[in-house]
Amino acid sequence: MPLIALGLNHLTAPVQLREQVAFDEANAGPALQELSREPGVEEAMILSTCNRTELYVSVAAGAEGVPEAWLGRHHQLTPGKLDEFLYRHDEDAAVRHMFRVATGLDSMVLGEPQILGQVKDAYQVARDAQTLRAPMDRLLQHTFAVAKRVRTDTRIGAHTVSVAFTAVRLAEQAFTDLKQACVLLIGAGDTIELAARHLADKQVRRLIVANRTLENAQELASRHGGYAIGLHDLPQHLAEADIVISSTAARTPIVTRPMVEKAIGVRRRKPMFMVDIAVPRDIEPAVGELEDVFLYGIDDLRQVIDDNRRSREAAAREADAIIDLQVERYMAWRRALTLRNPAVDMRQHAEAHRDEVLEKARAMLARGKSADEALAFLANTLTNKLLHHPSARLREAALAGDMELLHAAGRLYGLDEKEPDGEA
Structure with missing residues (x-):
C-alpha cells in the first residue's frame, strides 16, 4: 500500500494557481470522501494553507497516478496544467516531507509554528470524514511527537518571524x-x-x-x-x-x-x-x-x-537529523505491517494439533480407557506431532552442514543457553 505526498507550494507554483487548487474548511471533508472513493485509494488527508495544497494518500499498487488525476479533475483544470508545478514524494520520502512540513522546515517562514496547528486541523477533518486507517493515523500521531521534539531539542522556533x-x-x-x-x-x-x-x-x-x-x-x-x-x-x-x-x-x-x-x-x-x-x-x-x-x-x-x-538554518540542520531518525522508525513499523508473523501461524498450527489429539484422548476415556493411558497418549502424540517437522528439518540441516539453521534453532528454542553452574 504505497504512501504518497503530492502537492504544490509557494516555491513551485504562483499564487494564481495555488488559489485554484485550494480547499477551504467547508469543502475539505466532502472532497476527502470523494477522493477516498477513487479506485485504489485506501487512505487520504488534505492539507491546504495559504502557501500549499497537499494530498497525503495511501493507495493500492497500480493506483499511484490516481491522486494527481483526481486533483486536476476535482478543480476542473485542463489536463496537464499542474504537471510542471506539482511535487511528489513516495514512501519514506513522503514521511520525511510530512515531518518537515509539520515542524515548519518547509514553510516560507522557517520554523513557523502555525503550520503544526493546520496539520492537526487537517488530521481532524480526515478523521471526521473517516478517510484514515491505522497506518496513516499512526503517521500523524508520530508527526505530532516529532514536531514537539524538534521544538524542544532545537532552536528552530527561536525568534521566528511569522x-x-x-x-x-x-x-x-x-x-x-x-x-x-x-x-x-x-x-x-x-x-x-x-x-x-x-x-x-x-x-x-x-x-x-x-x-x-x-x-x-x-x-x-x-x-x-x-x-x-x-x-x-x-x-x-x-x-x-x-x-x-x-x-x-x-x-x-x-x-x-x-x-x-x-x-x-x-x-x-x-x-x-x-x-x-x-x-x-x-x-x-x-x-x-x-x-x-x-x-x-x-x-x-x-x-x-x-x-x-539564515539565523535558524543551523537549527534546521539539527531538526533534519532528528527527522531522519524518526522516519526510519516509522517506516520500520509500517514494513512490519506487511510481514507475515510466523509466530501466529505456529500457534494456530499447534492449537489445531492440540484440539485433534485432545478429542482422541477424550474418545479413549469414553471407551473405558484409564485416565493414565489417555494422558500418556495425549502427551506422546502431541509431542511427536509438534516436533515432527522441526526434527526432520534439523536432521536435513545436520546432514547438509547447514550450521546457520542449526544455530538459529538453538537460539529459537533456547538450547544454546548455558545452564548456570551448580555449587560444588
Whole structure:
C-alpha cells in the first residue's frame, strides 16, 4: 500500500494557481470522501494553507497516478496544467516531507509554528470524514511527537518571524509611526490574531476588525482594544483605513477595485497600504493598479522573510537529523505491517494439533480407557506431532552442514543457553 505526498507550494507554483487548487474548511471533508472513493485509494488527508495544497494518500499498487488525476479533475483544470508545478514524494520520502512540513522546515517562514496547528486541523477533518486507517493515523500521531521534539531539542522556533509579523513590519516601513495609523484587519483566524497582537504592541491609533461573523470580530477586537464590524459594513469603513491586512477563507475577493477606488476618493488621494495574505486572495489583484494604493500579496513577503531565515538554518540542520531518525522508525513499523508473523501461524498450527489429539484422548476415556493411558497418549502424540517437522528439518540441516539453521534453532528454542553452574 504505497504512501504518497503530492502537492504544490509557494516555491513551485504562483499564487494564481495555488488559489485554484485550494480547499477551504467547508469543502475539505466532502472532497476527502470523494477522493477516498477513487479506485485504489485506501487512505487520504488534505492539507491546504495559504502557501500549499497537499494530498497525503495511501493507495493500492497500480493506483499511484490516481491522486494527481483526481486533483486536476476535482478543480476542473485542463489536463496537464499542474504537471510542471506539482511535487511528489513516495514512501519514506513522503514521511520525511510530512515531518518537515509539520515542524515548519518547509514553510516560507522557517520554523513557523502555525503550520503544526493546520496539520492537526487537517488530521481532524480526515478523521471526521473517516478517510484514515491505522497506518496513516499512526503517521500523524508520530508527526505530532516529532514536531514537539524538534521544538524542544532545537532552536528552530527561536525568534521566528511569522507572516503576520512580516505584514506588520512592512506596514511600519510605510508608516514610520503606527501610532498615527488606522488599521483594518479582515478575518478573525490565527494569522489576523497574531497581526492584532503585533499592532496592539505598536499602539496603533485605531484598530478595526471586520469578519463575516460579527461575534468573532467583536471577540478579537475586544482583546486588543479594537472596533468590530461585519463584512457588509466594509465599504462604509474602508476609507478610514491607512493600512489593510486581510486573511480569510473566502473563495472570491472581498475587497474589489471599485470599492477601493471609492475609498481613495473619499481619502482625497491619501495613500493606502494593503497586505493580502489569503489564498485564494481577498483583495482583487486589479486593486494594485490604482494610484495611491500599495498592495502586497503573500509572495511579496518572501524577501523580508528570507532575511530572517539564515539565523535558524543551523537549527534546521539539527531538526533534519532528528527527522531522519524518526522516519526510519516509522517506516520500520509500517514494513512490519506487511510481514507475515510466523509466530501466529505456529500457534494456530499447534492449537489445531492440540484440539485433534485432545478429542482422541477424550474418545479413549469414553471407551473405558484409564485416565493414565489417555494422558500418556495425549502427551506422546502431541509431542511427536509438534516436533515432527522441526526434527526432520534439523536432521536435513545436520546432514547438509547447514550450521546457520542449526544455530538459529538453538537460539529459537533456547538450547544454546548455558545452564548456570551448580555449587560444588
